[in-house]
Amino acid sequence: MRWGTFVLCLCAASLLGQMTGAVASDEIPIPKPRPSAAEIEQARKNKPKSSGGLPEEERVCRDRLKRLDVRFTPVRRVSGRGGCGIEHPIEIRQLPGGITLSGRTILNCTTGLALANWTSQSAAPAARRIYGSRLVRIDQFASYACRSRNSKKGARLSEHAKGSAIDLGRFILADGKSVEVGFPGARETRRKAFLKKLRTAGCTFFKTVLGPGSDGYHKDHFHFDMAQRRRGYKYCR
Numbered sequence: 001m002r003w004g005t006f007v008l009c010l011c012a013a014s015l016l017g018q019m020t021g022a023v024a025s026d027e028i029p030i031p032k033p034r035p036s037a038a039e040i041e042q043a044r045k046n047k048p049k050s051s052g053g054l055p056e057e058e059r060v061c062r063d064r065l066k067r068l069d070v071r072f073t074p075v076r077r078v079s080g081r082g083g084c085g086i087e088h089p090i091e092i093r094q095l096p097g098g099i100t101l102s103g104r105t106i107l108n109c110t111t112g113l114a115l116a117n118w119t120s121q122s123a124a125p126a127a128r129r130i131y132g133s134r135l136v137r138i139d140q141f142a143s144y145a146c147r148s149r150n151s152k153k154g155a156r157l158s159e160h161a162k163g164s165a166i167d168l169g170r171f172i173l174a175d176g177k178s179v180e181v182g183f184p185g186a187r188e189t190r191r192k193a194f195l196k197k198l199r200t201a202g203c204t205f206f207k208t209v210l211g212p213g214s215d216g217y218h219k220d221h222f223h224f225d226m227a228q229r230r231r232g233y234k235y236c237r
């Protein structure tokens with residue numbers, strides 16, 4: 001091949017390359033098919049409803065607790081055997097109105113919120129009205145506990161094992177009076193009225209209420225829980 005022919009060949013090849021390149025970049029992209037309504041719905045479902053790592057529902061619940069002036073701290077996920085555990089647990093240190101809780105109270109937020117509302121709307125006003133004193137402390141006997149109902153072997157998992165239950169046994173007033181859950185004597189009219197009010201109101205805020213007289217396991221405390229039942233059925237006795 002002569003030098004002139006070689007140069008001509010190179011130029012032709014280069015020109016051809018540029019032309020094919022130009023054609024490729026001018027190709028009209030084929031639009032992707034539109035997602036079907038079913039695909040859009042699925043994507044919406046799959047989208048995590050979270051904010052700051054917490055599900056929306058949880059975030060809203062914690063905001064409500066803050067607005068009620070409840071002092072709490074988020075704690076690490078609790079997991080136990082056989083279905084025990086709390087996905088987003090909190091430790092409640094103080095209830096509305098500066099009322100303290102004895103012991104370490106670990107619950108899920110929904111149960112904590114029910115407890116806060118019950119305290120501020122029923123327990124605290126009842127103490128003022130019936131005893132003329134301010135409720136300052138509630139002694140809880142149990143919050144989260146990985147166990148079966150009434151700790152019976154083979155029984156279904158307790159709501160305590162999900163952080164959805166709390167047992168309350170004693171109420172301390174600002175004047176130093178201590179009101180214990182139990183069977184009031186015939187002359188203990190104020191204690192009787194106070195405990196009755198607390199128990200009745202429990203059914204407004206919780207899904208289950210048990211106490212003295214329910215069975216042999218609840219002679220000295222109220223058991224309040226948020227058990228989910230069909231059609232929102234409540235069990236208070």
Ligand SMILES: [Zn+2]
Pocket residue numbers: 142160165166167222223224
């Ligand atoms: Zn209980």
